[in-house]
Amino acid sequence: MGRYIVSRLAQLVIVFFGVTLLIYLAVWALPGDPIRAMAGDRPLSESVINAMREEHNLNDPVLVQYLKYMGDLLTGDFGTDFNGRSVSDQMVQRWPVTLRLAVTAWLIEIVVGIGLGVIAALRRGRWPDYTILLFSIAVISIPIFVLGYTAQLVLGVNAGIFPVSGVADGWPASYILPAVILSAFGLASVARLVRASVLENLRADYVRAAVAKGMSRRRVVSVHVLRNSLIAAVTFLGVELGFLLGGTVVVEGIFNVPGVGQLLFRSLQTQEGAVVVGVATALVLIFLLANLVVDLLYGVLDPRIRHD
């Protein structure tokens, strides 16, 4: 088990270098000069452009730029954006916001998603099952920005239940509506997934055996069926956390939540290489760590799975 974790972590290091290089090259390959573009129609003077290119190592060949960037990174210096703001400062400000949003959404997915899935399975073929089916199909097929703007208009502007935008009211008030919207797609998927595997397990031999032993239905469902049905959901939910963190761009835009999604989107548009690489690399690492945790959780849920 210990060796397994160490080797997985060692893989992380390799992936880290590979990913940063790839992202760096991708940003570098975007057409157009980011410094020139800063000014739009009204060009900057040559001396300013030169000074800024020099400051951000843009005059070096791309590999030298990358090595300089990595050198700074290893000493904990994430560099600055073209406006001179430290990238690490921006990440320190924005990561907690996105984490709060994504984890809130994730918890909603877990609680509501699994709950709905179990209810649908146990009431199979009756109205709760059909209602949940209808609901999940609707949520999966409506684009997230439509859901977002609609919820914002109906619940925020018209009804005034939730703040329209921003995070001024703190957690949870400001985060609930964006988190619900963010979780909608995954929530419906979790519900479908859990319903299917609960139904499958309800028909399994060990459940029949447990029922035959005279065990109460409540205990059969909560201990035997649920635990075995969760393996599929855990895989999904583990990867989902990564998606949620990286997928906040649209929701953060709609609700003006100052998280990393916004930052990443804006930085890509303005070709802020240092910011994009910093944020994207952190996302990749989180994704990999989440996967590792999922793999370890398998062993807990199903003792037959071992990591030797």
Add this chain to the structure above:
Amino acid sequence: MTGAFNEVEALFSPLVKFGDGTEPTLLQAESVETDDNVVWTITIEDGWTWHNGEPVVAQNYVDAWNATAYGPNGWENNAQLSNVEGYDELNPEDGEPSTDTLSGLEVIDDTTFQVTLSTPDSQFIYKLKLPGFYALPEVAFEDLDAFDEAPVGNGPFQIDGTWEHDVQISMVRYEDYQGPAANADGLVFKIYSDMETSYTDAAAGEVDIISVPQTRFQQVEQDFGDRFISFQAVRLDFLGFPLWDERFQDERLRQAISMAIDRDEVNDAIFAGVYQPASSLHGQNVDGGGTEGLCGEYCEFNPERANELLDESGWDEPILELWYPGGVGYDQTFEALANQIRQNLDAIDDVALETQPGFPAFIEDLDEQTVTGMFRGGWGSLYPSMQNQLTEVWSSMGSGRAGAGSYENPEVDQLILDADGANTPEEAAELYQEAEALIMEDFPAIPLFYATYNFAHSENVSNVTIGFDEIELTEVVVNN
């Protein structure tokens, strides 16, 4: 807000301002004088102080201008000072500058300084409103990073705490302000990454004044009624041509395309009639009253004449290209323009939309002259003098000429230089108009729209005026 002008305006006061008029009026300056348009003597009004209590002195201006003009600092407003004597020494083509002060600046006494320009400039007083011509307090130079987070200004409002990045900037009224005092006790600039969201927030009454995004022009009258305010800025949207490409040499081709565009229809369909169809390079809100109509019949919609002109021009390709940066809000407009041209010019089978991946790529294509068709052009002047657009876009010394197909006409250059050296504002305006008339004869580009600043406000505030400095912040009244 899209830019940072209002924030700067709240914290700092320039020497002159415009409001919603086109004449510069003195704000922090007591006088701005010249005899020859070359040597300018600027006197600051007594009694102005920085938010930390120190007096505003002439040296503050000289220090700030020197720092901005010093190339290696890499300050974005650097180019605005390019006509001050000594600028070239601070921005050598190679290597480090040998000095760090502009030779054209001289402090006379505590409140007076003298500026010597490299070439005569009758419009210099207009430029004093540009952000590169503001003063900075001594404390700014002690720790620029700290100053960035919590600037000490000399404007009607002072910062309350520090700039909360990506969230907001809070300010309170500065009680020792020497200009017209603000009506409001304070103000908060809320920062949005998506203008649509700010619009929704304003509709819900969460924010009081917003800049209206173009996507909401169609509904803003209905949502805000007379609390929607549109102000015609000195901004021209046009279609440029690759004038270096011999296929586009014949002006009749450019005129034909211009006459094939129904500007009113595009204006109504895309901008809800908020813009104004252009019939010259400058709308009414500019010194000398603008040049509307200078374009003559060529800016009027006339498909019949357009087809005649196209035939005469000898253009023989069935497809016209239209280049613009994609994904930054122009798509709808350019699709509409392409449709107009395709429908109204019989010999044109199709208008190919050459959407470029974002602004940086588009600008580079223009700089490197790799554009092979007509393209999106636009220029917003930061001060209401025709000088800015004419010099920067249509003269051979302009920094933005690549964005207009690198047009060049020595006679135009000369008229602009004459206007720069004119003795009276009237004479200058007349000469600029003559220069513009010449440009319109050459017809290097198609004027499309005079664009506007568009703001809306909630019922919580009144007396909202929009002018060249965007919102007149000191005048806004908070209703009780």
